[in-house]
Amino acid sequence: xxxxxxxxxxxxxxxxxNGEGFGKTVYLASxxxxxxxxxxxxxxxxxxxxxxxxxxxxxxAKARAYEILMGEG
Amino acid sequence: xxxxxxxxxxxxxxxEVIIDLTxxxxxxxxxxxxxxxxxxxxxxxxxxxxxxxxFTPPDSEYLDPNEVYRTTRPSDWLPMPTPGDDEIYLLCxxxxxxxxxxxxxxxxxxxxxxxxxxxxxxxxxxxxxYSPQSGVRQVYTVNRADYxxxxxxxxxxxxxxxxxxRRAKDRxxxxxxxxxxxxxxxxxxxxxxxxxxxxxxxxxxxxxxxGNGGIQQNGQAFASCQKLxxxxxERALSLPNYTQMFLxxxxxxxxxxxxxxxxxxxxxxxxxxxxxxxxxNAKIKSNNAAYCFYNSKIAFFDGExxxxxxxxxxxxxxxxxxxxxxxxxxxxxxxxxxxNMFVACYGxxxxxxxxxxxxxxxxxxxxxxxxxxxxxxxxxxxxxxxTNAATITITNNPGASELTAAEIAVATAKNWTITI
Numbered sequence: 001x002x003x004x005x006x007x008x009x010x011x012x013x014x015x016x017x018n019g020e021g022f023g024k025t026v027y028l029a030s031x032x033x034x035x036x037x038x039x040x041x042x043x044x045x046x047x048x049x050x051x052x053x054x055x056x057x058x059x060x061a062k063a064r065a066y067e068i069l070m071g072e073g
Numbered sequence: 074x075x076x077x078x079x080x081x082x083x084x085x086x087x088x089e090v091i092i093d094l095t096x097x098x099x100x101x102x103x104x105x106x107x108x109x110x111x112x113x114x115x116x117x118x119x120x121x122x123x124x125x126x127x128f129t130p131p132d133s134e135y136l137d138p139n140e141v142y143r144t145t146r147p148s149d150w151l152p153m154p155t156p157g158d159d160e161i162y163l164l165c166x167x168x169x170x171x172x173x174x175x176x177x178x179x180x181x182x183x184x185x186x187x188x189x190x191x192x193x194x195x196x197x198x199x200x201x202x203y204s205p206q207s208g209v210r211q212v213y214t215v216n217r218a219d220y221x222x223x224x225x226x227x228x229x230x231x232x233x234x235x236x237x238x239r240r241a242k243d244r245x246x247x248x249x250x251x252x253x254x255x256x257x258x259x260x261x262x263x264x265x266x267x268x269x270x271x272x273x274x275x276x277x278x279x280x281x282x283x284g285n286g287g288i289q290q291n292g293q294a295f296a297s298c299q300k301l302x303x304x305x306x307e308r309a310l311s312l313p314n315y316t317q318m319f320l321x322x323x324x325x326x327x328x329x330x331x332x333x334x335x336x337x338x339x340x341x342x343x344x345x346x347x348x349x350x351x352x353x354n355a356k357i358k359s360n361n362a363a364y365c366f367y368n369s370k371i372a373f374f375d376g377e378x379x380x381x382x383x384x385x386x387x388x389x390x391x392x393x394x395x396x397x398x399x400x401x402x403x404x405x406x407x408x409x410x411x412x413n414m415f416v417a418c419y420g421x422x423x424x425x426x427x428x429x430x431x432x433x434x435x436x437x438x439x440x441x442x443x444x445x446x447x448x449x450x451x452x453x454x455x456x457x458x459x460t461n462a463a464t465i466t467i468t469n470n471p472g473a474s475e476l477t478a479a480e481i482a483v484a485t486a487k488n489w490t491i492t493i
Binding site for chain 1: 416435436438440459462463465466468481482484487490
């Protein structure tokens with residue numbers, strides 16, 4: 001990973017992530033902390049994204065089940 | 074007078090260029106409509122461009138529920154009587170040649186009667202009348218042999234506070250209610266609760282609140298009414314809770330503005346509501362917009378109509394809204410949770426935010442949307458200043474790689490990290 005001023009650039013075959021966002025180039029906000037960003041391989045990034053989607057679907061399913069339960073009357 | 078495009082003053086120590094248009098690139102098609110300027114020849118021009126470039130959200134069209142009722146109600150259905158302010162009328166089908174089955178829980182004070190009958194001209198004529206127990210679900214049989222046509226009318230009359238037509242359990246029959254006209258100001262009404270495998274009211278097409286008729290509270294009122302086309306309402310309501318009110322009501326075309334008068338409502342989970350936002354003229358304020366348009370067919374969202382300025386939870390708001398192409402003025406000034414907000418919104422071409430500041434500390438994920446360069450520039454210009462650093466991910470959008478450092482700097486100066 002290279003840093004030029006407030007810009008982080010991932011190396012070839014790598015992706016930058018802060019745990020929520022993924023990208024090859026990161027333009028840091030004026031108040032952002034560069035240490036929150038790590039470099040992982042593209043393959044690992046794809047895997048983490050899949051895991052996040054699965055987690056989102058499970059969360060949503062639980063929320064729906066709860067709301068339907070609360071709506072019984 | 075000939076057009077001038079360059080003004081040069083000859084001074085003793087040489088020429089001084091005062092103005093020089095010869096290298097300008099301004100043209101009518103790239104200048105805002107009605108704006109005047111001079112082109113590189115010095116000729117006056119008037120701009121013709123309709124917007125700031127890129128995608129232009131269309132004007133939405135509001136469907137009047139009364140017009141939907143008038144134009145789509147089958148002509149062979151029995152007409153509906155006009156209810157007094159202590160009456161509800163329901164139009165029901167017999168199922169083939171079978172007796173009618175009618176189950177309902179009515180909550181009331183004082184006395185109440187439920188009658189089954191037909192019409193004499195436009196006047197309801199009861200063939201059978203019962204006195205229900207308040208708050209107890211009861212099942213009535215309507216004798217098919219007493220009726221000529223394929224339909225019958227139900228009148229509920231009294232000081233009624235709540236009516237509940239939901240099924241008691243899975244696989245139980247439900248009354249074939251087609252049309253409902255309500256003159257009572259009810260505390261609560263339930264035609265469904267969202268669990269469309271067990272508790273729905275599938276045949277219902279129309280609901281009309283007339284005169285004093287209305288409801289004072291309740292989410293899920295019309296959930297899973299999958300054939301429901303329109304809801305009209307003559308009085309303004311002040312509902313505090315829209316939670317799941319239209320969940321799975323996928324066919325709904327028109328809802329009266331009067332339903333949406335409350336200014337501090339909880340509007341969660343409008344899921345499966347077909348293109349909700351463009352068809353509402355009223356302004357809706359939502360304290361909790363999570364899941365509002367999850368899995369919905371919404372195409373255009375207008376933040377001027379759907380106000381999220383007090384909402385902190387906007388997570389999953391447009392999750393899997395595959396038809397979404399435009400989001401305008403989405404207010405994020407109180408937003409603290411935006412997880413999975415735009416998952417699978419692959420057709421999103423335009424998005425702008427509203428609010429002076431936003432708490433930040435979150436990541437808005439817009440990767441794989443369809444935002445072009447101009448749309449991204451508009452979006453960046455609209456970002457509120459983030460109190461804590463916020464991140465917006467625009468990876469794999471067609472215009473992301475075209476953004477210049479200066480254009481991105483507009484965002485970073487407002488405490489936004491941009492991920493490309």
